[in-house]
Amino acid sequence: MNEGLQLTAIGKRYPGLSRPVLHSVELRLRWGEQLVITGRSGSGKTTLLNILGLLVRPDSGELCFDGQNALKWKEQERRIWRRDHIGFVFQRAHLVPELTVLDNVNLPTWLAGRSRGQPPATELLARVGLQDRLFAYPRHLSGGERQRVGVARALANRPSLIVADEPTGDLDPDTGRTVLKLLLDMQKEYSASLVLASHDPLVVEYAAGRCVRLEQGSLWRQGEGEQT
Amino acid sequence: MGRWKVTLIAAQIRHYKRHSAGITLAVAAGVFSLLLVLGLLLGLEEEMQDRLLRLTPHLRVEGVGADADESEVQRQLQRIAGVEAAAPFVELVGAATGEHALEPVWIRGVVWSWEDAAFDLQGILQQGHWADIQQDQGLLIGDQLAEQLRVGVGGVIDVTAAADAGTFPVAGIFSSGHHAVDMSLVMMGREAALRLSGDVRPARGWSVQVQEPRRVDDWILPVQDVVNAWVRPWHQQYSSVYVIMQTAAAAGRWLSAAVLLGLGYGIGYGFYLRTLDRYRVIGVLRSLGISMGQLVSIWALQGLFLGAVGAALGTISAFFASGYLAGLPLHVPEVYYTGNVPMQWPGAVWPWLTLAAPAVAALAAAVPAWNIARQEPGEVIKDE
Numbered sequence: 001m002n003e004g005l006q007l008t009a010i011g012k013r014y015p016g017l018s019r020p021v022l023h024s025v026e027l028r029l030r031w032g033e034q035l036v037i038t039g040r041s042g043s044g045k046t047t048l049l050n051i052l053g054l055l056v057r058p059d060s061g062e063l064c065f066d067g068q069n070a071l072k073w074k075e076q077e078r079r080i081w082r083r084d085h086i087g088f089v090f091q092r093a094h095l096v097p098e099l100t101v102l103d104n105v106n107l108p109t110w111l112a113g114r115s116r117g118q119p120p121a122t123e124l125l126a127r128v129g130l131q132d133r134l135f136a137y138p139r140h141l142s143g144g145e146r147q148r149v150g151v152a153r154a155l156a157n158r159p160s161l162i163v164a165d166e167p168t169g170d171l172d173p174d175t176g177r178t179v180l181k182l183l184l185d186m187q188k189e190y191s192a193s194l195v196l197a198s199h200d201p202l203v204v205e206y207a208a209g210r211c212v213r214l215e216q217g218s219l220w221r222q223g224e225g226e227q228t
Numbered sequence: 229m230g231r232w233k234v235t236l237i238a239a240q241i242r243h244y245k246r247h248s249a250g251i252t253l254a255v256a257a258g259v260f261s262l263l264l265v266l267g268l269l270l271g272l273e274e275e276m277q278d279r280l281l282r283l284t285p286h287l288r289v290e291g292v293g294a295d296a297d298e299s300e301v302q303r304q305l306q307r308i309a310g311v312e313a314a315a316p317f318v319e320l321v322g323a324a325t326g327e328h329a330l331e332p333v334w335i336r337g338v339v340w341s342w343e344d345a346a347f348d349l350q351g352i353l354q355q356g357h358w359a360d361i362q363q364d365q366g367l368l369i370g371d372q373l374a375e376q377l378r379v380g381v382g383g384v385i386d387v388t389a390a391a392d393a394g395t396f397p398v399a400g401i402f403s404s405g406h407h408a409v410d411m412s413l414v415m416m417g418r419e420a421a422l423r424l425s426g427d428v429r430p431a432r433g434w435s436v437q438v439q440e441p442r443r444v445d446d447w448i449l450p451v452q453d454v455v456n457a458w459v460r461p462w463h464q465q466y467s468s469v470y471v472i473m474q475t476a477a478a479a480g481r482w483l484s485a486a487v488l489l490g491l492g493y494g495i496g497y498g499f500y501l502r503t504l505d506r507y508r509v510i511g512v513l514r515s516l517g518i519s520m521g522q523l524v525s526i527w528a529l530q531g532l533f534l535g536a537v538g539a540a541l542g543t544i545s546a547f548f549a550s551g552y553l554a555g556l557p558l559h560v561p562e563v564y565y566t567g568n569v570p571m572q573w574p575g576a577v578w579p580w581l582t583l584a585a586p587a588v589a590a591l592a593a594a595v596p597a598w599n600i601a602r603q604e605p606g607e608v609i610k611d612e
Contacts, residue, residue: 050606053606055604055605055609056605056606056607076519079517082515083516083517084517088516090512094512094609095512096239096513097509098236098239098240099236103235103239106232107232107513108516108517110230110232111513111516111517111518112517
């Protein structure tokens with residue numbers, strides 16, 4: 001099966017740390033599937049997500065999209081794939097503070113420089129319930145609203161894969177639940193794959209897809225001692 | 229340039245209103261100071277060329293024998309590359325007496341046509357007719373001396389030298405703008421000067437004008453080879469003024485360099501801080517797939533825009549300030565006579581400076597952004 005993404009023997013070590021953050025990580029995900037990665041803080045979830053999102057290069061292993069090893073791609077190819085196929089939802093939304101809500105959601109489309117039948121930013125913002133805040137600046141939004149803008153921005157280019165790193169980490173439980181539900185709904189609606197990292201039990205409860213645990217640098221099936 | 233870039237650049241400039249204004253004003257101040265310093269340097273140089281050297285030989289050849297064939301000497305001198313004119317003179321000291329005053333003077337006996345070729349006497353003639361002067365009809369004196377003696381063209385003055393004295397009509401009045409010359413030089417035909425010198429041997433010599441007075445020392449040896457006599461450059465005669473001018477020029481150069489360095493550092497540091505503040509935004513933009521070229525161009529265009537506005541402000545204000553300064557009276561005859569602050573608008577330099585300032589600002593903005601963007605986006609974003 002070549003459809004989807006596949007991690008093979010991924011390893012990553014940071015200078016100054018005695019043990020690798022990731023060690024022989026194996027993972028396979030079909031397009032449209034959902035995967036939740038849990039683990040304690042510092043277990044390497046963000047590093048793994050950054051590798052999946054082509055933001056960081058691992059030290060070893062293979063990362064294949066539809067059978068093509070992305071680690072052999074040049075930086076330019078990685079950037080274009082990232083731009084056109086991956087949407088990011090960060091823990092702190094990471095909106096561009098000087099841009100309005102609408103421009104923040106438009107940003108991925110601007111960078112792609114072409115219209116590929118992406119949903120209009122206004123439609124996305126209406127979908128996340130922010131149709132009245134189009135021209136507000138991020139500093140005027142609550143944490144939950146910022147994260148909803150982040151979700152809309154992640155979907156702006158109709159990505160094949162959404163990488164969400166602790167999307168509820170900075171939110172209170174109620175707001176976190178709302179944002180999480182929205183993210184899962186929109187992932188289904190836009191037929192994107194979702195890899196979501198969190199140490200929040202709420203996420204495991206809500207997510208319907210596979211759930212794995214990152215521990216000691218390797219992925220384990222949730223609730224089992226078996227390595228993935 | 230895509231509209232989105234304009235949106236992003238405008239948004240960043242608006243977001244950092246104070247900072248943007250600070251950078252713009254820093255560029256304006258730098259361009260303003262540089263243009264004024266350069267204007268002053270140019271003004272001083274022009275002052276030197278137009279006033280100090282107006283009637284002063286670039287090279288003064290002294291001790292030439294009376295029996296030398298003048299036409300041959302002149303021909304040989306003018307064959308030296310870079311020598312523009314050469315004119316013989318005799319010189320003696322004396323006094324000029326008018327109705328109400330007596331002034332010490334130095335008397336220069338000249339061959340009018342050769343002297344005119346060397347110093348463009350007709351160009352500085354304020355009163356009188358050149359034709360009369362050429363026919364040895366009288367004296368050519370400076371306007372300051374004429375004012376002191378209260379005499380005009382057609383009037384007469386007594387000139388007394390070591391051996392003889394005579395009464396001469398004033399045929400012309402010149403103004404060189406150099407107080408020392410305008411106050412004490414009396415020019416007359418060479419034969420008249422020789423008569424005044426009597427038995428006392430007058431100083432005989434040549435005035436030699438060269439293409440580049442600032443590099444006059446380069447011509448000393450070639451001229452010496454021809455005339456086989458003592459050759460003195462103009463700056464020996466005016467050593468104190470020369471030292472002041474050289475010091476001012478050196479100070480101006482150092483000041484310019486310091487302003488340039490300060491400007492470059494200030495703009496660079498300003499943009500560095502601003503870019504550092506955008507550290508995470510750059511990481512986010514990279515994670516969204518912005519290319520290095522797009523990112524650098526956004527930052528560079530910001531620098532270019534702020535630099536261009538600052539350079540325009542600095543240039544316009546410097547233009548008006550230099551006009552104002554050039555009109556300021558500065559009359560200190562005890563030190564050095566000049567009517568106004570010696571300021572000249574640096575016409576050849578300002579377009580370059582006005583273009584260079586935005587380029588420096590663009591570079592200062594782009595380099596730190598490029599440096600951050602070279603890191604892996606994941607590393608930039610995770611750095612909380």
